[in-house]
Amino acid sequence: MLASDGVELAVTSFGGTGRPIVLLHGLMSCAESWRPRAAALSGHGRVLAPDARGHGRSGRPDGAAPAPHGWSPHRLAADVVELLERTGPATLVGHSMGGISALLAAVRCPELVRALVVEDSPLDLTGVPPGLLDDMRAWFTAVAGPHPSRAELERVFGRPRPEVGVHMGSCAVRRADGWWLACDVGDALEIAAHWTRESLLDEASRVRAPLLVIEAEESVVPPGQLELLAARVPGARHVRLPGTGHLVHDADPQAWTAEVTALLEPRRT
DSSP states (O other): OBOTTSOBOOEEEOOOOSSEEEEEOOTTOOGGGGHHHHHHHGGGSEEEEEOOTTBTTOOOOTTSSOTTGGGSHHHHHHHHHHHHHHHOSEEEEEETHHHHHHHHHHHHOGGGEEEEEEESOOOOOTTSOTTHHHHHHHHHHHHSSOBSSHHHHHHHHTSSOHHHHHHHHTTEEEETTEEEESBOHHHHHHHHHHHHHOOOHHHHTTOOSOEEEEEETTOSSOTTHHHHHHHHSTTOEEEEETTOOSOHHHHSHHHHHHHHHHHHGGGOO
16 A cells, blocks of 8 residues: 555455454554454454555665654554555454554544444543653664564564563564664654653544544553553443553464454444
8 A cells, every 4th residue: 555655554364254344553563463463353353454654665765755754653553544445334443653643634534433442542642751762763773673583573572471472573674684673763753752752642632533542551652642542432432451562463363352342243244
């Protein structure tokens, strides 16, 4: 799929028929990371997952769009809207960065979004310590690669939560010098920098589609933020799943699937 600013976006189909369910991954992740969860959702519709720009098999802005606009939350949401213009109205399921894109897409084009699941998405990081991005850069640079094997990459990312290693391993690519994550650290930080400069909570709160907000017990989101989002959206539901880290859908797949399919069931085709 070619985005309106010239960036080529890859979209993976995980099967199923009927109304689309679009899975949106988080920062430095990829569409392939959804494969373990997709089978349980494919009985409820046609499951699709795009690689966000700069991630997985998708292209990056380069000179196609002026920085930093090419990495902004609203540009990422526009990519989702442009996909929905092709697929028709869909349920959006977004983790972290993907949840931000889902919310902004639903505000921009409510007629294209039937329902949303937002999982552990930070909507306001404007109050975080100024060194956060530097810390992220140091950590991502240290672990992104190269690794001698996919197994070693998974081991590094899997401390202390093994599901993180497996998740990131699904997004690894082999290059001449070893295994890397399929996202440039600088590109990821361009995206994250927007979150520290602009609060998106008020805008996201204008969503009026059915909304399920899932929060990790060990969340990366400032306390109370996701609960506040749900409180502002009429009829929204907020759940916090015990024992989970940021990758809630991989930390407790059974509970996550039960929550998501409960939202999908009334809309089954």
